[in-house]
Structure formats: C-alpha cells, structure tokens
Amino acid sequence: MNILDKIVLRKKEEIAAAKALVSIPDLENSVHFNRTPYVFKEFLLADDRTGIIAEFKRRSPSKGLINGIADVAEVTQAYNAAGASALSVLTDVDFFGGKTDDILAARAANNIPILRKDFMIDEYQILEAKAWGADIILLIASILTPQQINDFGKFAKNLGLNVLLEVHNLEELERSISPNLDAIGVNNRNLGDFTVDIQTSFDLVNKIPDEFLKISESAISNPQTIKDLKAAGFNGFLIGENFMKTDNPGTAIKEFVAQI
Numbered sequence: 238m239n240i241l242d243k244i245v246l247r248k249k250e251e252i253a254a255a256k257a258l259v260s261i262p263d264l265e266n267s268v269h270f271n272r273t274p275y276v277f278k279e280f281l282l283a284d285d286r287t288g289i290i291a292e293f294k295r296r297s298p299s300k301g302l303i304n305g306i307a308d309v310a311e312v313t314q315a316y317n318a319a320g321a322s323a324l325s326v327l328t329d330v331d332f333f334g335g336k337t338d339d340i341l342a343a344r345a346a347n348n349i350p351i352l353r354k355d356f357m358i359d360e361y362q363i364l365e366a367k368a369w370g371a372d373i374i375l376l377i378a379s380i381l382t383p384q385q386i387n388d389f390g391k392f393a394k395n396l397g398l399n400v401l402l403e404v405h406n407l408e409e410l411e412r413s414i415s416p417n418l419d420a421i422g423v424n425n426r427n428l429g430d431f432t433v434d435i436q437t438s439f440d441l442v443n444k445i446p447d448e449f450l451k452i453s454e455s456a457i458s459n460p461q462t463i464k465d466l467k468a469a470g471f472n473g474f475l476i477g478e479n480f481m482k483t484d485n486p487g488t489a490i491k492e493f494v495a496q497i
C-alpha cells in the first residue's frame with residue numbers, strides 16, 4: 238500500500254470519529270458557518286499581493302518533522318503581512334501534525350482567504366471547513382472519481398466556498414475538469430512516491446483552460462522560480478516547507494518576497 242492509500246484509509250476513521258463527536262447541525266450552528274467566504278481570485282490577482290499561498294505545515298510524511306514550535310496565529314499573520322494572497326493550513330492530524338483549532342486560530346488572526354488543506358473524501362469535511370472559517374477547499378484528483386470531484390465541487394460552491402482542484406499529470410487533469418472549480422493546482426510532488434519536479438508545472442500549464450486560476454504547488458524554494466512560473470502563466474504559488482523549515486517562517490517569507 239502506498240502512502241496515499243494509507244492516508245485515505247486513516248482519514249475514513251478520522252471522519253467517522255469526528256462525526257460521532259460533532260453532528261452536522263452542530264457544524265451548521267457554529268460561529269463561522271454563515272460568514273461569506275473571501276473570493277480567492279480577488280486576492281490572488283490583487284496588485285498589492287504576491288500570488289503566494291503560504292502554508293502552515295508542522296510535519297509531512299516525506300520530510301518528517303518540519304517545525305515543532307511555530308505558532309499558527311503568529312506565522313500566518315506574518316505570511317499575511319509579507320503579502321501572501323492566501324493561507325494554506327494543513328488539518329490532517331496523523332500525517333501532517335495538523336489540529337482542527339489551527340484553522341480557527343488562523344481565521345481569528347487574518348482577513349485573507351484560508352485554504353483547508355486536507356484529503357477531502359466526504360461532504361462532512363466540507364461542512365467542517367465552512368464551520369471553522371475556511372474559504373477554500375482542496376480536491377485531490379488522484380483520490381477522487383470525476384463524479385466525486387463534480388459533486389464535492391458543487392456542494393462547496395453552494396456553501397460559497399472556493400474550490401481548488403489538484404492534479405499531477407495530464408490524465409488526471411483531463412478526466413477531472415468540472416465547472417464547479419475555481420482554480421487548478423499542479424502538484425510538483427508525486428503524492429505516491431514523494432518525488433518532486435517543477436517541470437511538471439511547466440508541462441501542464443498550457444493544458445489548463447484559461448477560465449481557471451492556475452496554481453503551481455510544492456517544492457518551490459527559489460524566488461527566480463516564481464518569476465519563471467509567472468511568465469509561463471501561473472497566478473498562484475503554494476509554498477510550505479521553504480518557510481516552515483526555518484526558525485522564523487515570517488522572516489523567511491519576507492526575505493523571499495523581497496526577491497520576486
């Protein structure tokens with residue numbers, strides 16, 4: 238079994254446990270549930286923002302522990318101040334060290350869009366995202382059928398959420414396109430074996446229909462890469478480890494942004 242299969246298997250247990258603890262009406266009655274989410278596109282294309290989607294990630298299956306001490310409110314606020322267009326917050330517990338409260342803490346500290354970064358396989362998780370104050374959900378093509386992508390996309394759009402579809406190759410892209418998406422992200426990391434190659438983004442960018450925002454995800458550590466990706470047609474750049482692995486992710490993003 239590859240790591241992605243393990244994550245999805247464990248995710249099913251995590252969701253069952255969450256459902257037993259918090260009912261759907263409870264989610265619907267939470268403070269953030271009726272707030273109108275920020276529009277991802279407005280922040281991604283804003284002149285005074287960088288297009289960077291800055292991620293808060295404590296650990297990952299590929300790298301192990303990345304940062305065990307960073308504070309989510311402090312770091313996301315610094316990301317925002319440095320000009321991030323959006324924040325990405327990992328909520329997977331077992332493989333990425335996330336906590337439910339991380340989105341709540343990031344929400345309380347920031348007024349820019351927040352992506353709930355997780356392995357979404359159930360509508361319940363989309364309701365959680367809304368209840369916690371997230372604005373964007375991620376749908377990963379490699380773990381979902383085209384029907385699920387269409388249905389989850391529609392469900393999220395009906396809640397006013399923005400939808401980011403993640404693909405890793407042309408076949409996933411072609412089979413997964415749906416009108417219920419706002420943005421398409423090319424993951425430079427293969428989630429099956431963790432190999433990374435930025436070239437994946439350059440190979441796929443022109444295959445993404447222009448009605449979608451185009452995001453390059455993972456393994457970005459060089460400001461020059463942002464310039465190259467922009468020139469190739471990307472609107473957004475998802476960066477986690479490059480900032481999180483430092484003692485001060487807020488300083489790291491500031492220095493990075495000064496060079497793009």
Ligand SMILES: O=P(O)(O)OC[C@@H](O)[C@@H](O)c1c[nH]c2ccccc12
Pocket residue numbers: 292294354355356377403424454455456457475476477478479
């Ligand atoms: O830390 P990086 O290499 O900058 O990557 C960030 C982000 O793209 C990565 O965390 C990611 C992309 N897609 C995912 C899906 C699930 C979990 C994590 C991810």
